[in-house]
Amino acid sequence: MKLLDYFKLGWDQLKRRVVVTLLCTMGIAIGSASIVVALSFGESINQYSRTQMSLYLKSDEITVTSGGRAEGADPNDPNSAKPYELTKAKIGMMRTFPYIKALATYRTLNQFEFEVDSKKGYIDQIFATELDTLPAFGYELQQGGPSEQENTIILSYGATMGLFDSQISKARQQQLQSMSERDARNAWREQQYIAYPVYQKQIVLKPQIYRSNDVGETVDIQIPVRVVGILKKPEGVPDDMLIHQKTAFVSPALGKRLQEAIIQMNGGKVKEDKNSSQTAEYNEVKIKVDSSAHVKELESLLKKLKLTVQTNLHREESMQNELLIVRLIFGGAGVFILFVASISIIVAMTMSTYQRRRQIGIMKVLGANLGQIRNMFMVESALLGLLGGLVGILVSYWVIWGINIAIMQFAPPRSGAQSEILFISPWILPVGLFFAIMTGVLSGIYPAIKASRTDALTAIKRD
Structure with a gap:
């Protein structure tokens, strides 16, 4: 058959x-x-x-920071920490390591307000880094791109949302009085989700400082910068989460200027030492690895430089x-x-x-x-x-x-x-x-x- x-x-x-x-x-x-x-x-x-x-943790990235002081070292001796510092020489050695797709220095600056066209917004974190490395680290640009000019900034999509305008806010409050509480809440939410067009416009950055009573205060220091890029809106991320992702990227030189302004604003003095942790152009290095399978091998090489290495590989495995x-x-x-x-x-x-x-x-x-x-x-x-x-x-x-x-x-x-x-x-x-x-x-x-x-x-x- x-x-x-x-x-x-x-x-x-x-x-x-x-x-x-x-x-x-x-x-x-x-x-x-x-x-x-x-x-x-x-x-x-x-x-x-x-x-x-x-969106938050990437398994194919490595963060490298200074390794601290050796055990038993004198905390008052500035030379005791040098073998464990993140220096330009060590960064140069890192660039020769295998499996590295991209390497960038980073300094994080927190809490800035900005003004544009009589509107106010805020930025939670400004990252001072080499702007041309952003695409290698997975940041896609919706508008514009890195510029060779120093006073330029690239904003995340969330930083352009929910800008405050006092005049429009007063008019809207009068309209909301005639609405129900639910309709007023929905109208306010819709307003917060609107992205304002700031591309190629000049914005004025104003650092925020926090006094001993934990109250934020904006000091009258104005730093004008031009928006040369807007990051692409992440796919699948709801607007109520995206509105809280207010970040920006500037060049290392501009980041150093912003850090010096913050130090002076707090009444401190800028140290003349170029390697000082206060005014250095970076305090950490981020490395993009070609594959997460090579992270552990590269991590062992970095630890030989007496530096602190952080990865998210264990979290992905968990x-x-x-x-x-x-x-x-x-x-x-x-x-x-x-x-x-x-x-x-x-x-x-x-x-x-x-x-x-x-x-x-x-x-x-x-x-x-x-x-x-x-x-x-x-x-x-x-x-x-x-x-x-x-x-x-x-x-x-x-x-x-x-x-x-x-x-x-x-x-x-x-x-x-x-x-x-x-x-x-x-x-x-x-x-x-x-x-x-x-x-x-x-x-x-x-x-x-x-x-x-x-x-x-x-x-x-x-x-």
Whole structure:
């Protein structure tokens, strides 16, 4: 018999036993859909976690800072810390290390207000770094780009949102008085999410200082800079999170000027030492590695320079281990359901063997061998698995669609957020179908063996 003949016989038997076929198909479909949904949950959570982690922690980046003082060193001796300082010579050695995709010096400056077109905004952090290295570190520009001019700044998309205008604010407050509290809150939120066009405009930076009473105070020091670039709005990040990501990037030279202004503003004096930690152009180095697999090797090389090295690789590994546990739990539930479905197939096919004893006996009398009878039942079981797998894929899409609808209905609306959280990757579908077919095949082994051992003459005489 040819393979096509086996499929024809198997399909014919499935059509004759419609009720049994439907029950077995639904059992496999539920199990197959459980595996597809479980894998989809794991994949969706994994991608969502990676996306959120990449916004703040990147596993292929290394942060290098000074190593501090040696144990037992005199804290009053300025020379005791020099072997552990982050110097230009050490940075030059770092550039010769393998696996480095990009290297940039960084200094972080906190809390600035700015004015533009009679509007006020604020920046939480200004990073003084080599601006031409931003693309290598994953920063995409929506407008403009780095400039060779010194008094230039690149703003994040969030820094352009929610700028305050006193005149417009007074007019809006009068309008809000006639609205309900809910409508007023929604109107205020919509205003905060509006990005103001500041590209190629001059803004005036004003540093903020905090007194002993923790009250922020803006000192009358004005530093005009021109906006030469706006970072691209991150995809999938809701506006209520994006509005709090107010950062900016300036050149190391401008960053040094800003730091000196802050020191003088606080009543301090700028030290003349160029290597002083107060006025140095950097206090840390960030390294972009070509692959996270090389982070540990590069980390060991950096530690030989007596520097402090920080990576996020252990956090990614911890997250992957936690997600693996979640996947195993969901996958185990799906496999258990498939196991229960396989029992129903074994019972159904065994009953079918008993009901078809006369047919099996006639086939043996006509010359069918044991292998042909076993193959007939095995193909029939495989067809049951295939039907169940296809129905299970359809059911899994309905389940994922329903969960996404429920999330969108019950979760508070977030402008700019992803419309779908759960999804089914293409590689999951053949996996679910494979498990369904294998369940059918394995479940049909015992009935197939039992059918092949049926005595032909006894079966014909009894029936």
